Amino acid sequence: MIELKELTKKYDEKIAVNSLSLTINEGEVTVIIGPSGCGKTTTLRMINRLIDPTEGSILVDGKDVRETNVESLRRNMGYVIQNVGLFPHMTVAANISTVPKLLNWPNEDCEKRVTELLELIGLKPEEYRNKYPGQLSGGEAQRIGVARALAANPPILLMDEPFGAVDPLNREVLQAEFLKIQKQLKKTVVFVTHDLDEAIRMGDRILVMKDGDVVQYDSPEEILSSPADKFVRDFVGTNRALKRLSRFPISDSFHKASTVQEEAMSDCSTIRALEQSEFLWVVDSSGVLKGWIQTDDCEAGKSISEIMTVAPWEELGINRNSSLREALSRMLAQEVQTLPVVEGHGLLIGEISLSEIQNRSGRG
Template identity: 45%
Template sequence: MIELKNVTKTYPGQSFKAVDNLSMIMETGEITVLVGPSGCGKSTTIRLINGMIETTSGDVFIDGKNIKDTDPNRLRMNIGYVIQHIGLLPHLTIAQNIAIVPKLHGWDKGRIDKRVVELLELVGLDPGITKNKYPLQLSGGQMQRVGVARAMAVDPATMLMDEPFGAVDPITRRGLQDEFLRLQTVMKKTICFVTHDINEAVKMGDKIAIMNKGQIVQYDTPKNILSHPVNDFVQDFIGADRMVKKLNILLAEQIIYPIEKTLRINESELPRAFDLMREKGDYHVACYIDNAGRAVGLITKEMEKKLVGNFTIEGLKGLIADNQKAAVHHDTNLSDVFSQMLEHNSECVPVVRNDDIIGSAFFDDIRIFVNKEDDE
């Protein structure tokens, strides 16, 4: 969708190149993150893509068309653009801010009003409460959501996002990141996303381009960059905790101990649960089945240790219920799985899909899997 060919940008009076012979392809429907230290050329690159500044040499193509052959205003009208400080016009209501580009496209009032409501609902804001307010009446996180909604007003195939969540607090930032990733699973936009934060890059990107001095040092998937940094600059930029960062891109379902491989224990077998597990051999975990045949909990070796000298059925059921509180979804990243284990003091947590237990995740398997991925 977006291609840069031998793009260079030099500003008058500067001896260095802000962007230096940059070539890359940003795939359709993916989030490509540009990340690097201040002055590396990432924000310049995004401005070159939407024609805010012209290349000194080289070409930028969007959907196969050279942007030099497109009217700059028409080009920008068909690209969603989100910036760090949002850029909402303070004298216009939220609805009027979102309506700016649709009006330029000649949409009628009914179509615009309908689209405003759709977009506010999409980004998690109540249209009835929000649309007639002015920007300063909203929180920073709410304004950022409106900025995203405005960028999507005419449903552009391409979006450019320059430090979009950098001006909000860490808690709000995580929420906005999660919400945008949820939206992207539906929208499938082609997105160029600029950040200086490697953690945000790892979380948001399908691909990451690490830049320095106007050039790309490494362009690859987050997994490959974390596992195989190409040089000392990339390794230093990622940080010494790169193995910990990998936990954010690996999922519970990748280390799952499937329920089919566990011992299934029903209500009548609870008194002999641990004996049955020992008879099986490697009795890490059993799956507790209720009278309706539904998997409702896990029984682990840890529970036996806690019940030594004081075993009761009610006590075991209580531990099973406590273990259930630590349950994670199959698409939960391993960082959050690990946090659940620590919070609930458990080496094993249930993994669920659509509220059904499909298996279990173990602390040791996280360590083994991450190391294995790094070796590969």
């Protein structure tokens, strides 16, 4: 647990953070959100003592951070810097093992940890370990930044706009991946963003800041349903019901889908007689989504491949880790009411329908 007690940071006369008191729960993601210059980075940097507060104190597990040795404090806190901040002249492997090396881990252990972490963040170790940051896409660099922060397995993670520099689509993917990792690792995370959707999706609790002050500290549900004042209300904006959907992963709501194997039948008239649904997903022999057929098109003498609408899973499928909000926007964009749900490399595991999303959003 991290406690901030009446924490203030002044730069000359400018108050960057104003008497901030806050309890950050263990194993949770606490999001700090607010407009540019409201004091988010300053707060984060005070927690790991990159800067000293003008007044007030910070306790980690009951102990004042000023009484803790700075090195051991930072060893307990992985830090993902705003704008990635990888060392450009060092390989991915060297970047990730920065802290383990400082801790004098044997080379072998460092290498092992690099492999483990690259796998965790979904990048092939053999392909990426020897690359330089300049050879990475924005999203890949962000992931390496997260891997580096996780390297020495710290219980606390401080993340300053970790996905700020990537486009919205990739950002969704990174968010989903991080949530998956967090479910497993249960770190105490302080996560800074100025994107409300990201805050709603990632946060167990959200701190809204303005000009160095706390405006509201609540669960995402409370922030959406009872904004503390006009500032938060404006920040939250309209479409609150839609925003709530960002919190729910598809994996909690989808159902099993009717499928047929692409090569299974040379004559598909039996499908029409037996099948209740209007359409069926078509998969290959390993269960990978290939397209769909309309049951009405199933006629004697016709094979599945003759009547099927071919659509690669990358286009048609939605990942089980995506949010209901993403599913909804895809449905609206593609003018469909059902989407196939996939995992890994296109394995079909079910489908999600508009009515399921509506049910979820109405349930409070």
